[in-house]
Amino acid sequence: MPLRLRHLLPLVVLAAMMAMLMLRGYVHSEILADYRIRSEAAADTVPQKILDGGPVVDTRGATPTSLDVPDHRIVLTFDDGPDPKWTPEVLDVLKKHRAHAVFFITGTMASRYPDLVRRMVDEGHEIGLHTFNHPDLSLQSKKRIDWELTQNQLALAGAAGIRTSLFRPPYSSSADALDNASWPVTQYVGTRGYLTVFTTADSEDWRRPGAAQIIRNATPEKGKGAIVLMHDSGGDRSQTVEALDTYLPRLKEQGYRFDNLTGALKAPSAHTEVTGVELWKGKAWVFLVAASDDITAVLVVGLAVIGFLVFARFGLMLLLSAMHTRRTRKRGFVWGPDAPVTEPVSVLVPAYNEAKCIENTVRSLMGSEHPIEILVIDDGSSDGTARIVEDLALPGVRVVRQLNAGKPAALNRGIANARHDIIVMMDGDTVFEPSTVGELVQPFADPQVGAVAGNAKVGNKNTLIGAWQHIEYVMGFNLDRRMYDVLRCMPTIPGAVGAFRRTALNRVGGMSDDTLAEDTDITMAIHRDGWKVVYAEKARAWTEAPESVQQLWSQRYRWCYGTMQAIWKHRRALVERGPSGRFGRVGLPLVSLFMVVAPLLAPLIDLFLVYGLLFGPTGKTIAAWFGVLAVQAGCAAYAFVLDRERLTPLISLPLQQLLYRQLMYIVLLQSWITALTGGRLRWQKLRRMGQVAAPPGESAPAEPGRATAGVDGGAP
Structure with a gap:
């Protein structure tokens, strides 16, 4: 190994460790996270048919439209995951009761737990985007919105080898809550090829009101169809899991079916297989994120x-x-x-x-x-x-x-x-x-x-x-x-x-x-x-x-x-x-x-x-x-x-x-x-300047050395 490379390698290792730490901070939302939430605004620019329409808003064409879920169909949606503790428990309950759902994942969590995203897809669930860092998009620029979506798709591609056309904005609720600040975001993401999915029933499980109240909040009236909002991450979701185990069989007995969104709407799958360079970019991303977590853990030790x-x-x-x-x-x-x-x-x-x-x-x-x-x-x-x-x-x-x-x-x-x-x-x-x-x-x-x-x-x-x-x-x-x-x-x-x-x-x-x-x-x-x-x-x-x-x-x-x-x-x-x-x-x-x-x-x-x-x-x-x-x-x-x-x-x-x-x-x-590497270092003599003439406090010799010093070589 050339000596120059030996000089370079320590610098490369130091830079690599710093890069891994930076990536870890980047993925864990510790630098780009924006926790601001915009206050309510007027809604006079939002089309009335959207405000009065269904929870699925399609702005991909020239004329925005909305879609509703058919009666006796429930689309369960879970936001903010995947979470290493609660997502597996939610998936276990869904599998137990043979129900499907839509998981709106964040890029940070998907990057860290790709195996859970892969399990969601393998078990027949649908994936939607919930941005990378979970910011209020009404406060962000178009460039930041594009970045949030692209990074989220990159994580999804690396985890499961797919893209998705479903999107849910953070901090959103029902379609009738759209206003002059959030509507432009919905319009813009439509031009990027996404269906925006809102809710008709909020379980409010994030409040932790108890399993019984979560079930009541999530139950539609008179056999109507619904898109129900729950969470599989972001805190203690034990009440959500408990409620889900009762909610699913109870509503099935009432004639409800639990399906993916596109299944309920009888539409083509929201998933598209990713191949080629995009797939390898996603896999590389997921690998580096996993490596950054592992290396950071070692560095902490x-x-x-x-x-x-x-x-x-x-x-x-x-x-x-x-x-x-x-x-x-x-x-x-x-x-x-x-x-x-x-x-x-x-x-x-x-x-x-x-x-x-x-x-x-x-x-x-x-x-x-x-x-x-x-x-x-x-x-x-x-x-x-x-x-x-x-x-x-x-x-x-x-x-x-x-x-x-x-x-x-x-x-x-x-x-x-x-x-x-x-x-x-x-x-x-x-x-x-x-x-x-x-x-x-x-x-x-x-x-x-x-x-x-x-x-x-x-x-x-x-x-x-x-x-x-x-x-x-x-x-x-x-x-x-x-x-x-x-x-x-x-x-x-x-x-x-x-x-x-x-x-x-x-x-x-x-x-x-x-x-x-x-x-x-x-x-x-x-x-x-x-x-x-x-x-x-x-x-x-x-x-x-x-x-x-x-x-x-x-x-x-x-x-x-x-x-x-x-x-x-x-x-x-x-x-x-x-x-x-x-x-x-x-x-x-x-x-x-x-x-x-x-x-x-x-x-x-x-x-x-x-x-x-x-x-x-x-x-x-x-x-x-x-x-x-x-x-x-x-x-x-x-x-x-x-x-x-x-x-x-x-x-x-x-x-x-x-x-x-x-x-x-x-x-x-x-x-x-x-x-x-088995190298053998030769002796490296230092260039001396003769600056230490005498101990401190004593006079230097009257006549300093007369000859000139050599530079390298020396006694090994």
């Missing part, structure tokens, strides 16, 4: 899952990070019996085309308060990275050159050349504070600690994208690390600032190139080997975050895909015993839920925000969205306080949630597509 995960994660982060803070900040706290750790350590700096950043990185290390040796492993750079370091001629700094073999190979080369038992690893675009190394290695006072995660922070946070990543680093990464530390399942030692015990590295075979997230891979391997992995919040490192959407995409794509690879690689931990099993049954599920499932489902929050704004309930939707945002803001503020950061960047949090979340979703979905 997904929304519930993401809601649970969001609040569960926030709850765990707040509770466990507070425990972590109380433990590490209490007076007299030490990491272990060998505290403090004062022995020299080796700092490895893998570098590939880092000319713009490498001098800043090395000079920041020269200010370390802890004794260190510095190894810059040049992984075949073509921009003079190694020469820049060598020209600095700084004491304690060594350069190790190798042909380009990838970041894991560079780190393994550095481990082999390191002189000390504690090894610090950092990226070539990162700068350390003077206290960083000392704070990072103190947990090794505990002999059970095999690796330590430092506190990676965004150094270039003066742009909008930088501010968003700053929020993510402080809240999403460092607050998470406090939580994972307490749970003893830290999933990742950040490449920008991490430390390892050489013994732990050797026991797991060093850095591996099996995944694109070598830092996550090695961390999981160390957990499975029985070592502790902890978080040192005071070991701060300042790194250069991507400054463009394209660069951010590339970085997060690699992270997401690499994390998924690492989870899959270490999946056997789920069934193993000992430390590996504990990490597998605690760490892997949490990482999968919070780092894979939750980001994949998070955009549902915003999709349903758009849905709620368009289709309602608008107030509750806005309140719910801002409620989630308030919880996120509270957690973010707490994280910022713990990290002693200014709260100003949180102003951009609402915009971050709307835009950043969609980007992370697309990146994660693209990673899933790459994994499922």
Whole structure:
């Protein structure tokens, strides 16, 4: 599958989900419904013969006419359906008493329940149109009337493969109720080929007056024929069903026949078979409506899952990070019996085309308060990275050159050349504070600690994208690390600032190139080997975050895909015993839920925000969205306080949630597509600008790096 298609597919999936939600709202009458009802008007333009005539009005010809139902014939009509509960019960009673009826269906209900429409036709009943959305047509334009009829016919064609020539306007009653506003509608629909069917007896079942009263209202006088109005939808129709079971046999005993309208009038059937393109359009419509309902139901479940995960994660982060803070900040706290750790350590700096950043990185290390040796492993750079370091001629700094073999190979080369038992690893675009190394290695006072995660922070946070990543680093990464530390399942030692015990590295075979997230891979391997992995919040490192959407995409794509690879690689931990099993049954599920499932489902929050704004309930939707945002803001503020950061960047949090979340979703979905299609993502090195020259509050080096940086490639 070409890479371009992998980029496109996540956008297509997101657009398809939004389209399904829009279709669902469209069909459920939540955007186009018009509940206005016109008040009565004069009737002087309505022909008197129509007002005094029968309930069936034919305006298809030049002269309007009306028809009446013969004596002892009753045409039962049911409006507003089909309904999944009441229509089957009405059909069962009709079938029981061998009676036929006319069902005036709405397009919205027919689109959602096509099987019921098909059953009506199969059991010999007649279908009429009752518009798509049930508006008062006297308040609508001709264009809207045409749309209501066309959409209703489309739903009918998809459900039963037919068209119908029968029509009943919403909110209508008997023909003598026609007036100057409703008569033009009747005339117009006649020009579109429809017979308009009014009533002679209204059961008023919508009032729920009781079965006995419904029967009285629906019974014609002195053997006259009638078109009786009932409803099979729009509310509780239990009284209608009850009345119908008595009404049908009683009137049959009085000599009445219950027939379709065209049967009672001895006219050709109102149904016409639909074929060809129109039939397939109808079937496609019904299929898409069903799909939109099914997909929406799945998305609602997904929304519930993401809601649970969001609040569960926030709850765990707040509770466990507070425990972590109380433990590490209490007076007299030490990491272990060998505290403090004062022995020299080796700092490895893998570098590939880092000319713009490498001098800043090395000079920041020269200010370390802890004794260190510095190894810059040049992984075949073509921009003079190694020469820049060598020209600095700084004491304690060594350069190790190798042909380009990838970041894991560079780190393994550095481990082999390191002189000390504690090894610090950092990226070539990162700068350390003077206290960083000392704070990072103190947990090794505990002999059970095999690796330590430092506190990676965004150094270039003066742009909008930088501010968003700053929020993510402080809240999403460092607050998470406090939580994972307490749970003893830290999933990742950040490449920008991490430390390892050489013994732990050797026991797991060093850095591996099996995944694109070598830092996550090695961390999981160390957990499975029985070592502790902890978080040192005071070991701060300042790194250069991507400054463009394209660069951010590339970085997060690699992270997401690499994390998924690492989870899959270490999946056997789920069934193993000992430390590996504990990490597998605690760490892997949490990482999968919070780092894979939750980001994949998070955009549902915003999709349903758009849905709620368009289709309602608008107030509750806005309140719910801002409620989630308030919880996120509270957690973010707490994280910022713990990290002693200014709260100003949180102003951009609402915009971050709307835009950043969609980007992370697309990146994660693209990673899933790459994994499922068997693709293998190559390393994607980011273009560095060298903007993080020194930690905040410190002076930058006097002479910045002299060479120009490369752009792509790098250590996989």
